[in-house]
Amino acid sequence: MALLEVSEVTVRFGGNVALDDVHLGAEPGIVTGLIGPNGAGKTTLFNVITGLLPPNVGKVTIDGRNVNRLSPTKRARCGMARTFQRLELFSLLSVRENIRVAADVHKGWARDGSNPAEVVEEIIERVGLTAVADARVDSLPTGQCRLVELGRCLATKPKVMLLDEPASGQSEAETVIFAELLQSLAAGGMAVVLVEHDVALVMNVCARVNVLDFGRIIASGTPSEIQNDQAVLSAYLGTGS
Amino acid sequence: MNLLEFRNVRAAYDRIDVLFGIDLEVPAGSVVALLGPNGAGKTTTLRVAAGLHPVLSGDVLVAGRRVNGTAPEELARRGICLIPEGRGIFPNLSVRENLRMMTYAGVTLSAVEAEAYERFPRLKERRRQLAGTMSGGEQQMLAMARGLATSPALLLLDELSMGLAPIIVEELYSIVAQVAREGVSILVVEQFASTVLGVADLAAVLVHGRIARVGTPAELQDDLSKAYLGG
Amino acid sequence: MDKFLTFTIVGLSLAAIYAVIASGLVLTFTTTGIFNFAHGAAGMLAAFTYWQLRFEWGWPVPVCLVLILGVMAPLFGVLLEVVVMRGLRGTTDTVKLVVSISLLLFMIGLAQLIWPPGVSRPMSKFFQTSTPINLGPTTITWHQAITIMVAIVAAIGLRLVLTRFRFGIAMRAAVDDPSLSALNGARPNRISMLAWALGTALAALGGILIAPNVTLDAPSLSLLIVSAYAAAIFGRLRSLPLTFLGAIVLGLTEGYLTGYLPQNQYLPGLRIASPALLLFLVLLVLPNPRLRGRMTRSREFFPMPSIRGTLVFGGVVIVGGVVLATTLSTPDQLTYGRLFPIGIIALSLVPLVGFAGQISLCQLSFAGIGGLVMAHLGHGGDPVALIWAVLISAAVGALIALPALRLSGIYLALGTAAFATILDRWIFTLPKFSVFGWFNVDLFTQGSINVDPLTAFGKTFNSAASQIVIGAIFFALVAFLVVMIRRGRLGRRLIAMKDSEAACATLGMNLFGTKLLVFSISAGIAGLGGALYAMQLTSIQSGNFDLVNSLQVFALSVVGGIGAVGGALFAGISLYVVLPVIGVLFPTVVRWVGLLPGATGIGLGRDPNGAVSQMRDGFAPLAGSPSSLLVMTLTLAALYGIRLIDAIDNWTFVGGLVIVPLVASVIATVSAASKERMLAQLEDAPDRTPMEWIGIDRPWTTEDLATLDLALGTSELELHGPA
């Protein structure tokens, strides 16, 4: 059984089916890709997993534990962390303080004897924000804001990390560095789920890729399988270039 | 003839200068790509052109007429259409009500609806949904619909491809090319050069609030590569 | 049965008025994003104007109606939009709320200025002399029938406007994003003026309809519409049909309460408080909102306070307290001394509103509880009672927080306002009662209750002077505490929560616990302030702690700057120093003084960060110049010395206190500027291009191309290798 396991999740908004019987698993040590056209339901699936949106049907387990009835807070304490497509930073605080909030919260319930201040410095170094650590986040360009959100997740020492379009707003050069970071995080034993429209990035870092279309998983497999899948080509990747 | 022209335009936020004397021309009927790194001032340039941001000095000309200080709504009614970065939609209005807002530019609702639904059938399914609850990409389609349905003379596009599936980006850029063929002048901002250079007639590079380079896409590519290989 | 029908009709016509007012509220909210607390006050002004034209000057009814509803009210709305509301774009809920509360206070002041209270101003109903319409078992008056008709027409008309007409859609669009609506070609300013004109006209209509049923009194008429607020909340401030339904439920409830509530000494207060109670209940049954994500970017910014700065601030406050205590006469000490306890109550708002973004309009109620605890447990000035005051207020705060916490923003504000009303209209007026027979409660014995002065270290601090110094010391301590909260873990957590609850929850933060904590801390601080306030007053009554007082303190704290402790001091000083001083200095304008708290709040839109932040900017050069600071301090000390030996009087002294820092600041600014000019001349570079641009002015080089290329990603990265 995978570390994060989503089964039979269905979400309806009025008459629209946003997710239809979705199954998804994420293993530690690898990056799992989740791609799909706009409106396929990727963000909705993240909302279901993190407990921000109750599904009509379905089950989410982490480490074999059913978390269906748990609040977002409790789920986070089971080792889940996420970033947001539309950035949910603490805009009045500096980069360092943003990450510190998360580190303090983690320390507050985990009581693991770590020193939040040190944890924060390590993370800032690791995600490459040293130069802007004292800047207020709302003065930063989108690309760096994404890194702050990532850093904030890391401070909660998650087992599973859900990233919603973390590279959008990053330049191509930043994306290359970001890819390395993701791979090293996964190599450290974390399960990473990546939603991204930058196909090159997804194919580069993911060991497995799932494709969502109109709320259904239409394909899953290794990057090369996906790139040659006819359904995926016509629904998402397009035929050009 | 230039549909849009910047002559030595300077602009600032509070007291922080952002544009340091920009000269830029968008010839009628052509697609101009404005490229540049984060924070270079691309968005600001477009906001100035749309009348949303004041000019400190210099002139902005539309079809040869100086328009410094003209209100954005007046420019919009005269056919300048900016699709802003991020969400260019009203989240608390339904899709249909969003389309209704587009009729201020002087087209009828039925024309707007026909055009929008034809290009993006997804919007027709969603016409009663609150726009803010749609997915990021669906919102971008709705925003783009204004550029297509109101038949503007000048279309200003800010980071069109951000957060969109490759297939949609491809489709949007083919639409951009098509719209350009119909005679609309387009100024498009992107961070990723590779996506726009395919459709642009001219490209300008903006760095730190100055135009560093202007040329055809081929020249730009060439120059950049040559610099590396020769150096 | 007849009685039932009669009260049904009473209820329905009440419901109709609520519906008109509430739909006006919904209209302004959906079209401007502002929950207009002053909506009722606009109706009140219209009612007074109608009385003036119709009954005082005897103009014919149609002329009055057309003039008020068609001309004056819309014009007033336009005026409001242009002068006040336009500046509020991009500000927080708190700032918007304060501006509308200030407007409410201002309008009440204005009405009382034009139509002095205490005069009876009877108004007759429409077609009062015509025979009522017969409905079989009962009758309905023309006034009632007209009211109901008007409500139905207004509801249908508004719905059409907002969903069918393009300008209605444009009004809603402008709330989402005014600049985008300009990009669409709509004219946002004009549309927003139209929205305010329409909203104000509806308020006026409601005011004119309701006024004949009640006495024409400015404050009560303005606040009477709390029930209308409840109806609007029923529709979640968006849905007109639900608002209409809510109005019917509320109207009928009130009608039946009037008809069937048994008579006893505990319940009259309940009837008066029933709208607030209903509002509270409606808020409780609202479905749980989804976790809030990040909202629009606001212009708010409060810098991190430094410890050194806070210590200096605390020192200045204590010295200021000593100066007041040694220079003022006893009656003046009693007046001005209140600035510190009220300042502490204002401080209680800083963590709650400033950091956590939770709005509370019932801080004076917590203070009242603190005061009552002091009165009942603090016999002989027992200092332990102060601790009890803090603890019990904090506990009540937590209790209120439990139901209120699901709410946020404007809903929380209304919930706490309702709580304040319930307390001061009902609970605080209860005669002696016993809880389950074993515990006797007698809150404000005969309307007022005495409080003993503090006794500690074997000394009773009963003089007004010693009370001032105690107040100043407590203020400084609490301010320090608040700053420590801001600088610490909790402060960051609160600010994070204000920004994005969704993000906090997914990081594992316990939102509920955090909110509960900050609510209790805030209520505890308010309780402390209340206890000290009570000791200073020596005898307290429920009126000291009512909603209007809460509103004033809230408004002025926000005007001062709600994110910083200086804002709280500002609130205390403006309410208990500046206003009385103006009253003494300019007795002729004393009637206008009532307008001031409102007037200051109305200007808030210009700078949502508050007055203190502006002053801080103004005095920044002074803080950077130790020599000027030293000279200023010495001059002030000398001035104080001269005052102590009675060589000058208080007015000269105060004048000196104001002028010396101003002069010092001007000198510091000028010298800083000249120093800068000198530095500029020393630099040999004639054009002062900032360092980061220098590269740009060079000719275009290969290196630049490489940087650019990296940023743009136009070519393969591998090319960077040693080719």
Ligand SMILES: Nc1ncnc2c1ncn2[C@@H]1O[C@H](COP(=O)(O)OP(=O)(O)OP(=O)(O)O)[C@@H](O)[C@H]1O
């Ligand atoms: N609150 C809601 N009410 C109604 N429909 C909704 C709501 N939230 C999402 N939807 C719909 O559910 C579908 C899935 O949306 P979702 O945001 O998950 O897409 P996505 O895959 O993340 O797309 P994108 O890549 O564009 O962000 C969309 O069609 C959207 O319109």
Ligand SMILES: Nc1ncnc2c1ncn2[C@@H]1O[C@H](COP(=O)(O)OP(=O)(O)OP(=O)(O)O)[C@@H](O)[C@H]1O
């Ligand atoms: N509202 C604002 N207030 C102050 N400074 C701003 C504001 N908006 C932008 N800036 C600053 O102006 C500069 C140019 O910003 P602009 O948004 O035009 O850049 P851009 O080229 O569009 O960048 P991006 O690729 O990140 O969208 C940046 O340094 C930015 O920090």
Ligand SMILES: [Mg+2]
């Ligand atoms: Mg998404």
Ligand SMILES: [Mg+2]
């Ligand atoms: Mg931009």
